[in-house]
Amino acid sequence: MATSLTSSWDHQYDYHSSANADTVCVSHLELNLEVDFSAKQLIGQVTLYFDLNKESSSQHGQLILDCRDLTLISVSDLQGQQLDFSLVDVGDILGQKLVIKINQSIRAVTVHYATSPHAQGLQWLTPEQTLGKQQPYLFSQSQPINARSWIPLQDTPKARVTFDATIKVNNGLRAVMSALNNPQMPKDGIFHFVMDKPIPTHLLALAVGDLAFEATGPRSGIYTEPAMLASAVKEFEDTEAMIKVAESLLGPYAWQRYDMIVLPPSFPFGGMENPMLAFMTPTLIAGDKSLVSTVAHELAHSWTGNLVSNATWRDLWLNEGFTTYFTNRIVEAVYGKEQADLEWVNEYTRLESEMQSVDLIDQTLPANVQTRDPNQAFNRFTYDKASMFVHELEQRFGRESFDAFLFQYVTHFAFKAITTEVFMAYMLQHVLPNCPDKLSEVELKEWVYGEGLPHWFVPPSSSSLDKVHLALMEIEHKKPAKMLNVSDWRVHHWQYFLNQLPQVISQEQLLDLDDTFLFSQSKNAEIVCDWFRVAIRNHYDPVLEPLSAFLISVGRAKFVKPLYSELLVAGYKQEVEQIYAKARAGYHPSLQVQLDKLLSW
Template sequence: MATTVTSSWDYQHDYHSSANTDIVCVSHLDLNLQVDFIAKKLMGQVTLHFALAKGADRDHGQLILDCRDLTLFSVTDLQGQSLDFSLIDVGDILGQKLVIQIDQSISAVTIHYATSPQAQGLQWLTPEQTLGKQQPYLFSQSQPINARSWIPLQDTPKARVTFDATIKVNNGLRAVMSAINDPQMPPDGIFHFVMDKPIPTHLLALAVGDLAFEATGPRSGIYTEPAMLASAVKEFEDTEAMIKVAESLLGPYAWQRYDMIVLPPSFPFGGMENPMLAFMTPTLIAGDKSLVSTVAHELAHSWTGNLVSNATWRDLWLNEGFTTYFTNRIVEAIYGKEQADLEWVNEYTRLEAEMLSTDLIDQTLPANVQTRDPNLAFNRFTYDKASMFVHELEHRFGREAFDAFLFEYVTHFAFKAITTEVFMAYMLQHVLPHFPDKLTEVELTEWVYGEGLPHWFVPPASRSLDKVHLALVHIEHKKPPSELKVSGWRVHHWQYFLNQLPQVVSQQLLLDLDDTFLFSQSKNSEIVCDWFRVAIRNHYDPVLAPLSVFLTSVGRAKFVKPLYSELLVAGYKQEVEQIYAKARAGYHPSLQVQLDKLVGWQVSVNHG
């Protein structure tokens, strides 16, 4: 296994941003935008306040920002004097860079602009695409590098900003942002927001729709369409308890409120940790709280991700690995060790499967995406392998000592963005000397830079899965599914069962399984997705109809990307073309870009 960094990459540099943050640092945004649902545009202005970076040359001359498909009307200083600027294309992944000529007297610029109807960071939904069917809907998704498609800015996690925003909505809908949100509706449709703590730009978020609100605790609540509010509040009623558990581990919650918005099904992620307003997919509302670990995950990001951030997308594992581990601790405290262990085992099962189809060079903790789409960094290695690493740190140090380390780590790097190499230096200087007999530098290096899992790694286990193993043995010995003892199984048991089925399953067994357990009709998205993958690889064609319905009604990337991939591998190219033609318009633009490449979709020919 490779255990050292041998390439010539500059690991301090963010390869996914053109911004000159090493010279000029934008620290605050004043945002003033009008929401136009007819034109599908945001129009208005942003004022960026900046200062020289520490140690930078006083005669800097330029402010360089990231953009994508923005229409720029003017760039001025605070006195309204026009400034020279140029917009330069830097490729499909990065978009454009905006180069503004400035001198030493200028500490802020105002940019008048409009977004494109096809902005990758914004999705405009028709009334028919919402639950209520009466009003349109808009929501953003800035991570990883889509903030630049709705605000010209230094779009890198290294550039933390505070912001003030005024959002004008002219059709009676509610606007909410990743800031303090007032449940009271303003009579004039003008919403004001303040975020007074510096956040990475990928956490800038906006949603506008027919939104109702209900509190789930003194500092938490739910925004969503009125018809979904009661079920969402019931599903997420343990949020306040989660906050208290998280605080007991990592210190006081720094963001004042932890509200959530449950978005329409086209939201491409399970959740997004936008501070003060986490975005959630409706696929989490299963009716039994079986999938609420995603709520715990986004809450955990309030410390590991929002307070301590990855400096580049290569370093995403620092966000997601610690957060995935921390999620498990919250689940254990609220729902018990059995559920926490089951989720941990399922993490490993997902990782094990992805290792079989991933090049070794991409099986390190740092994501090797410097010249590639940063969306590729969101994989099982930056999440689950990284979580296994953090679990091993707990095992090596002991829980009490590990919790003290975790608290000190978050405190030390609060409101900072760090690289993998900064983390390694911190471990070598501040942690390993206190645990000389627990973890060596060689072992640490193997975990972080090594490919795959270390040879000494012991996978997690759960005695709760004994009954699933017994069922799998019975299946192997041709026992009918109707005779399996599945009473009391949780969602995680069913996921493990489906993921451990043989690669090749007979048509008769698939039919019997479906008839007995009604997998194709399951309302739990995790179960039905795992079932579809088993069925597709074994050419069980009865699933094609419900699969088509699923893919045209759910836009969560975790589900749709693997399912399209499975269909293509299994030779269902014609079916993919038919389903995607119907489903594409309902997917978030950022996901469309990824799926277009995956399925070979020709936009100019097939989609206008």
Template sequence: MTNSFDVEKDYHSSANTDALCVHHLDIALTVDFSTQQLSGSVTLFFNRKRAQSVLIIDGRDLFIDQVTDLNGQPLDYDCEDVNPTLGQRWLIEVGMLNTQVVVHYHTSPKAQGLQWLNAQQTLGKQLPYLFSQSQPINARSWLPLQDSPKARVTFNATIKVPLGLRAVMSANNNPIMPEDGIFTFSMDKPIPTHLLAIAVGDLAFKETGPRSGIYTESGMLEAAVNEFEDTESMLLVAESLLGPYAWSRYDMIVLPPSFPFGGMENPMLAFMTPTLIAGDKSLVSTVAHELAHSWTGNLVSNATWRDLWLNEGFTTYFTNRIVEAVYGKEQAELEWVIEFGRLQEEMQSMPLIDQTLPANVQHRDPNLAFNRFTYDKASMFVHELESRLGRAAFDAFLIRYVNHFAFTAITTEMFVDYAKQTLLVEHGDKITINELSEWIYGQGLPAWFVGPTSTSFDKVDLALAQFISGTAASELCVKQWRVHHWQYFLSKLPLIVSQAMLLDLDEVFSFTGHHNAEIACDWYRVAIRNLFDPVLPALTKYLCKIGRGKFVRPLFIELQIAGYHLELKAIYTQARPSYHPSLQVQLDSLLHFDDIKTDI
């Protein structure tokens, strides 16, 4: 495969990791809610791979006050702007002998990797809240570092917070509160920089098992513990598939609704959205997904954001295996079919050049790598490998693959080379190099691929056909439907549905304002598409309450396409302040707010 770019290069970092590569951080920070800033220092420990006197690190909207050696002697440094997405590169004169530098700095209130919430924006309404989101390249907005998946680091941290608040990080967390507001952390295993995470708030803790527990505001704790009580069972299943869990504990923190993702796999402290707490465990596959990342993503990582599919595709597949073992084959099949449906939908709108497993983002915003192809097409590829080889043989390959690349960052081409040496040698009668290449580098899905099906959806297809042909919603048989049945029903409705039919559905099934965020989002998309105005008040409330990008982005796009320009402006102006800064930047660009005069 011929490429017109360097497949080894991380195009989203200025760091010179090929010469001087940072491997450890000593972090000392004070959290100041009054100024919405972190201030302090980080000591960068680096290895010398080749002779060079300048250490290059990444930053965005950072204020560096001083750089010194370990003895406190000032070092010369300079800053160069790259672009608004990548931020700045800081060039530090370290000489030919130093292997550590100390950077004294403070963050900007505009840091895209940090969200500061005042007390009124929290559940308890008493104390403020802070949380980070470093993926993909936002760690550089709150830490001066080599912000590349290639620069895996260990770290120690000392974090000072106002009394009464708790700090937690992607490291070992001690449930016992210190009296002086100073928290210490240690991560002794090298992690990619996008997994560096911090949260500070009025947090309570409760165990869900011998190796797992939940941090969240006290008003949400019991509901979260009940929803995620199967975590230990998931851990045992994951270990049976992929080998021993390497990270000691698997704690989670349920964040405020403005957290922009369903979950984030920060090691030892996975971040979760409260939209997963549906009361019936119907959405806990996200817990399984973040847990599976403990092997594929945290142990074996993407070397660049082009290679994100190696994280997300294998993890999405493993999620399905965990769900099957814990909740049964029907549930796993339902989720797999819904996953395939999401992929088919995105295939209709995504340019063909972006329908490969490696993400075509070398010179673009790395957030664009997070699409249905790096997740769901990649998962379909892994499912097909299992089908071709047989589950037992494939599981043996996976364990060897994870162990071979543990604690390293790999490119797509490194995976292909490994597959040539193992998979294609041992199972060359079941899959060829051409088929492997077509899956990875080909656009769309291979012509021979047959998507997943589930007989569990037959009853939904019947009800859907009856409704379209004129049967009243109240006469449809929907007993024992799960969330995924409803998602499938809504996704398969015709593009054009009459106002009377929408009103009938809503009156019978109460979709508007539904407590399940997934069902509500799918319903609002159908309603917006068909100009069903009765949903607008509830839609506004939904978009102002929930900041999860998976829900927010498609709904604003639907409003834009449907011609709700005034409503879009009003809703976004109201909702934007509650969104995470990284999501604000994405939506500002996506919705072309430079061209729409607003007061945001």
């Protein structure tokens, strides 16, 4: 049953920001920061340029910014006149708010500050934690609300900003940002960046390390540690082809370049769509391009997410659902329909699994996170249920008509942040009246506000999985693993196979599967993680040693959080404590916060 559009929540309001962005809107940042690896701090200043909303003059006496754990040194106007300010705690999730007194003549303020060594948006790696083992490394992760831990700003996706930055690095390392990057290293260690298109604050990004560069095309390339560069370039060599496919669907690429940086394994996401420099996990480098759909996903965000953005974290599905669908279209064009269909089925399999353990009230497209940590919005409903919805729109309208809709939608909302309700109004005003026989208002609202999947939904399928279903039947009948015909299986067949195995499997069968297919030794992170989950729930203890090594060496939240959860559910509390004690220091601070809560650390 669809829930009502009306509730006590103001759906225009960002509950995860204290900033007064609706009345005093910051539009440009000037950053000037020095990277101090010894102190694990960024030290310097940011100048924020803002506009006043004339309709809200009564609130012009102050500029309110978000921050978390920053050391504030001073606040001044452009003439150097000191301004009064106060710092107010607003809770563990939101951090603090910085309230600066301003008058009608002030249009910019400069904040001198330093970050905390424990800033949730920054990870400082020792040389031993890098691939090269010689130099330290720093990288940020601002999404969802961690930009405030390294810049005092209006940390809400509603407040788009342009920026320019000067980053000083004093130890011969390279700095890169979510802006236009120059492959040539400056001799003085001072790096300059410009982002001239307005971006949401969660797309602000910085990395500093021993980074080499190689082009993958005329407008794309890879930054990463020298020892990883060749394998990364080979794995992601189809990037230019992906860009061309994406442009054919949604129009010209608006960001000039699509470079990527492959980060150390502690990066907590598969990828992060920071414009002009997408951040990528090294767990994507499988050697066979089987996991490069994440590259397509972050590229797709260049339109759905970076051009058209969610206004609040409740509206995350507008980013991730359209992008997950769009990813599938890119994969189909570059790698073929079979792979696209397999990935779509695996999306549904993940969603189906999560539906069994999540309260119905949280199974809508808008994430009900207004009073919760916005990290909880990143679930299978904002990604895969939303993708199923967009796939159904394509099926209802027909691909040609739907592609025209996508192009018009992105063009209409380019460089804007929208809510779920703005999207619904657009559909009701501009789309449904033109095709009343294709989709009704009731069906639209059921998809968006309804709990679970609509009763009429037909799951995706692929005839390519027939051979996997046969193998699963043979497993049910205790057929030895070496007798299974798996000679032409892709990674996606193996993922489906592992996710569809019976909940309860005997120790003998698990040992047979592991000995035959060497799952515990797999170098493919997706495969080994799916196998570990099967093994944990069946108390197959031989995996504990490789599982421990995996959790210590990989910090991607998609893998780490479910594995710790599975271990706890299966009763491995002592093992969890031992593993986490060794692994925690290598995780990104934002992930540490989440895991500390999950594991009652």
